[in-house]
Amino acid sequence: MDEEITAFHEAGHVYAAIFVGAKVRSVTIDPENDDGPNRTGDTVVIWDRRRFSQQELMEKCAWVALAGPVAEMIHSQKPFHPAGIAEWQQDWETAFECCAHVRSIQRRFAKLEQITIDLYEAFSQDHHWAAIGAVADNLLAHETLDQEMLEEIVEPWMLDC
Numbered sequence: 001m002d003e004e005i006t007a008f009h010e011a012g013h014v015y016a017a018i019f020v021g022a023k024v025r026s027v028t029i030d031p032e033n034d035d036g037p038n039r040t041g042d043t044v045v046i047w048d049r050r051r052f053s054q055q056e057l058m059e060k061c062a063w064v065a066l067a068g069p070v071a072e073m074i075h076s077q078k079p080f081h082p083a084g085i086a087e088w089q090q091d092w093e094t095a096f097e098c099c100a101h102v103r104s105i106q107r108r109f110a111k112l113e114q115i116t117i118d119l120y121e122a123f124s125q126d127h128h129w130a131a132i133g134a135v136a137d138n139l140l141a142h143e144t145l146d147q148e149m150l151e152e153i154v155e156p157w158m159l160d161c
Contacts, residue, residue: 003029003040003140005072005075006029006041007029007041007137007139008075008132008133008136009041009068009069009071009072010029010041010042010043010068010135010136011027011071011133011136011139012068012069012070012072012119012123013027013043013045013064013065014043014145015067015071015123015128015131015132015135015154016063016067016119017043017045018150018151019128019158020064021048021052021060022045022047022048022060022064023045023147024044024045024046024147024150025046025147026042026044026144026145026146026147027041027042027043027044027135027139027144027145027150028041028139028143028145029041029143029144030143030144041068043068045064047060047061055101058098058099058100058101059098059099061094061098062094062095062099062111062112062115063115063119065092065094065095065098066082066091066092066095066112066116066119067119068088068091069082069085069088069092069116070082070116070119070123071132072088073120074120074123074124074129075136079120081113081116082112082116083109083112095112096108099111099112127157131153131154131156131157131158134153134154134157135150135153135154
């Protein structure tokens with residue numbers, strides 16, 4: 001996978017996580033693959049379980065999981081369905097599990113598709129896309145960013161929200 005595409009994918013996860021109130025410990029486009037499957041990027045999200053109800057947490061988790069594919073769609077200008085791209089399978093499965101409280105598979109798919117549409121519309125707005133672009137640019141320059149760096153990069157755009 002192209003390093004630039006990976007940077008935008010991971011930047012989508014990062015921005016969504018921070019936007020919904022989570023912290024991001026780190027993000028990289030150069031992950032160590034000795035502890036699991038071969039990956040081109042990795043984002044470590046920290047959730048404050050006291051801040052959200054279980055259902056809120058799970059819904060926000062689905063948003064963050066789908067945000068990587070959506071950012072990649074916008075960057076590549078190819079609006080694919082996130083369930084249909086092999087590289088996005090783990091993100092789709094994570095989002096699907098996060099919405100397990102929706103018992104009907106048909107309704108769960110509809111919910112995930114609506115989240116994807118909502119993210120696509122939100123990320124297409126200039127101020128959101130500028131923040132994602134700033135994270136991606138910094139990832140391309142440094143390969144790995146920590147929590148402090150990410151908060152500094154994203155902060156100017158969070159003030160606009």
